Amino acid sequence: MLRNDTESYGLLAILFHWIIAAIFMGQILLGYLMVRTSDFALQFSLFQWHKSFGFLILVLSGVRLLWRMANPRPRDIAGMSRMERSAAHLTHGVLYLALFLIPLTGWALASSSPLQIPTFAFNLIVIPPLPLTISDQAEAFWTASHAWLAYISSLVAAAHMSAALHHHFWKKDAVLRRMLSWHSRARTAAQKDTRS
Structure with missing residues (x-):
C-alpha cells in the first residue's frame, strides 16, 4: 500500500501531498504576518521560521518528485x-514547478539582500547563501519574483482545491477520495474477491 497503482495513490504519495500542502498554506499565512509586525525580535523569528519551512518544502518536493518518477501515475x-484532464495536468505541473521556484527565489532573496542575515534552518544548521550579486536592486527583483510566484501559485492552488471539491460533491467521483485514503484499493480488491 506504500506505492501507487494504476487506480489509486499509495500511502507515501498521499502523505507527501497533504504534508506539503499544509506547509505551503502555513507559509502563505506566515509570509503575510511576518511583514506586518513592528516587533523586530518577533519579525526576525518569523522570517527564520518562514525560511526554514521553505527549505523543508524544497527538500520534500525533491523527494516527492523522485518518488513520483519511481511510481506509476x-x-x-x-x-x-478532455478539457478537465488538460486543466488538471496543467494545474499539477504549475504547482509542482511552484514548489521548487518559490523556495529557490526566497533563497535568492536572502542571498542577495545587503543585510546578509544568516538563515538558521530550524535553529539547527546555517544555510549558506547562493553566489548571487548583493545589492538593493537584486533584492528588489527577487522579492518581487518570490511574492508574485506565491500569489499566482496560491490562486492556482485555490482553483485546484475548488476543482477537487467540485468533483467530490457535485460529480461524486473518486478524484478527491483517492487522495484521502489508500484503503480504497484494498476495499476494491476485497469486493472483487467477494464477488468471485
Missing part, C-alpha cells in the same frame, strides 16, 4: 472530459 478518473 494513477489513470485519470473515467468520465473526465
Whole structure:
C-alpha cells in the first residue's frame, strides 16, 4: 500500500501531498504576518521560521518528485472530459514547478539582500547563501519574483482545491477520495474477491 497503482495513490504519495500542502498554506499565512509586525525580535523569528519551512518544502518536493518518477501515475478518473484532464495536468505541473521556484527565489532573496542575515534552518544548521550579486536592486527583483510566484501559485492552488471539491460533491467521483485514503484499493480488491 506504500506505492501507487494504476487506480489509486499509495500511502507515501498521499502523505507527501497533504504534508506539503499544509506547509505551503502555513507559509502563505506566515509570509503575510511576518511583514506586518513592528516587533523586530518577533519579525526576525518569523522570517527564520518562514525560511526554514521553505527549505523543508524544497527538500520534500525533491523527494516527492523522485518518488513520483519511481511510481506509476494513477489513470485519470473515467468520465473526465478532455478539457478537465488538460486543466488538471496543467494545474499539477504549475504547482509542482511552484514548489521548487518559490523556495529557490526566497533563497535568492536572502542571498542577495545587503543585510546578509544568516538563515538558521530550524535553529539547527546555517544555510549558506547562493553566489548571487548583493545589492538593493537584486533584492528588489527577487522579492518581487518570490511574492508574485506565491500569489499566482496560491490562486492556482485555490482553483485546484475548488476543482477537487467540485468533483467530490457535485460529480461524486473518486478524484478527491483517492487522495484521502489508500484503503480504497484494498476495499476494491476485497469486493472483487467477494464477488468471485
